Amino acid sequence: MTAETQVQRKHTEVAVGVLLRESDGALLITSRPAGKPYAGYWEFPGGKLEEGETVEQALRRELIEELGVTIGTAHAWKVTEHDYPHALVRLHWCKVMQWSGEFEMREGQQMAWQKLPLDVAPVLPGSYPVLQWLSEERGLLFDQSYYEASQPKA
Numbered sequence: 001m002t003a004e005t006q007v008q009r010k011h012t013e014v015a016v017g018v019l020l021r022e023s024d025g026a027l028l029i030t031s032r033p034a035g036k037p038y039a040g041y042w043e044f045p046g047g048k049l050e051e052g053e054t055v056e057q058a059l060r061r062e063l064i065e066e067l068g069v070t071i072g073t074a075h076a077w078k079v080t081e082h083d084y085p086h087a088l089v090r091l092h093w094c095k096v097m098q099w100s101g102e103f104e105m106r107e108g109q110q111m112a113w114q115k116l117p118l119d120v121a122p123v124l125p126g127s128y129p130v131l132q133w134l135s136e137e138r139g140l141l142f143d144q145s146y147y148e149a150s151q152p153k154a
């Protein structure tokens with residue numbers, strides 16, 4: 001990439017939800033639908049902010065669109081960045097403890113309620129920091145090489 005394109009590179013703002021199941025603390029993970037960059041990778045549900053939206057509004061809209069559920073409060077938690085070949089993303093992570101409606105995979109994706117470490121793979125690399133923080137909160141060791149080992153070889 002030239003210095004000029006580097007300067008022009010804008011962040012893509014993304015709202016991401018960590019849905020926590022009250023009964024056992026499991027996390028909701030979904031697979032990326034066909035046709036998107038990193039199709040088939042596992043991620044936390046969410047998507048890009050649209051013009052004029054707050055993070056919470058974007059997350060609520062995305063979860064209705066993708067999963068058919070309406071979230072309660074989105075608790076702002078962390079902000080991370082990740083530089084992918086397709087985009088420089090700024091990820092606004094929120095914890096969500098309440099939602100209503102039945103889960104419905106509206107984009108043909110898959111969902112899984114997971115404990116840590118996750119047993120689905122591969123996982124989007126931009127999500128590793130959050131897996132680390134969630135592990136630390138639970139007093140669990142985080143081993144990034146466990147997740148990197150299941151990344152497809154370049």
Ligand SMILES: Nc1nc2c([nH]c(=O)n2[C@H]2C[C@H](O)[C@@H](COP(=O)(O)OP(=O)(O)OP(=O)(O)O)O2)c(=O)[nH]1
Binds near residue numbers: 082087
């Ligand atoms: N949803 C989500 N996106 C993530 C995570 N980790 C991570 O690096 N990302 C990145 C991947 C994408 O570059 C970006 C999300 O964009 P997206 O293409 O999924 O968003 P979208 O649903 O609004 O997509 P679109 O079809 O409207 O273009 O954030 C994650 O855990 N969840």
